[in-house]
Amino acid sequence: MATHGKKYQEAVKQLDGTQAYHPKEAIELARKMAHSRFDETVELHLRMGLDPRNASQQVRGVTLLPHGLGKQVRVLVFAQGEAERIAGQAGADFVGSDDLVKKIEDGWLEFDTAIAIPDMMSKVSKLGKILGRKGLMPNPKSGTVVAATDLPRVISDARKGRVEFRLDRTAIIHVPIGKVSFDDDKLMENLTAVVEAVLKAKPSGA
Known part of the structure; x- marks a missing residue:
């Protein structure tokens, strides 16, 4: 079984697994916990509570992140x-x-x-x-x-930072929203843009 390094162990101590964090608090914590030497990507994972096997409950779309992804897109x-x-x-x-x-x-x-x-x-x-x-x-x-x-x-x-999202087979949507080098406000604005687009794409009644 793989073991995590000391930096990871120290970072995890900052997280309370029993607590539900407000998005802004979660962003602040994600940036504090970053411990790699490179500029880590911050991702948003949305548990949708839908049935991915049901064609009427599919969620898919695209949106532009107001502050981009923080990398050069090829x-x-x-x-x-x-x-x-x-x-x-x-x-x-x-x-x-x-x-x-x-x-x-x-x-x-x-x-x-x-x-x-x-x-x-x-x-x-x-x-x-x-x-x-x-x-x-x-x-x-x-x-x-x-x-x-x-x-x-x-x-x-x-x-500019166009991202695509879609419901996966476990009913979760995974989307990158920027880098840990972004300030909290920029990450929050990118997160908000994704959430608004997902809600708009979600089938009514689903």
Whole structure:
């Protein structure tokens, strides 16, 4: 059985497992407990009390974090022709079609979000098992399959801190809301943006 280091043990002493914390208190505590040498990610986990097997109780959506994620987001776009030119001018890090599909099939995954134009989905669909496991598969429901004219907006949103959320098989939603280097107010505003988006996406009566 793995054992935790001294820094972890000291951090855990600050947490009262029997107490329910207000979100602002939880954020303050999460920042105090951070002990790694790198800038740790702060995540929000929402227990929804829904049945993930019930199609009428699915929750999925996207939102923009007002203060971003605190990291550089590498954007990949599956496009060709005029759409490829538009994506390149809009600042996408990687743009292509068959070449990118082949590269990903060979194991390359050095990007954080993937966007596609509709005409590319017949080729991108071959990557379903690879990208799906990583949460990177372009999908119209998450706003990552868009017309060429919408690429500049979607690429810009991805860089600003666009996050996707969905109910998992244990009825929990997991979303990053920033870094421990953010101040409490910025993390709280990011958290609020996610909660509001989740409540809006939650089916009525669920």
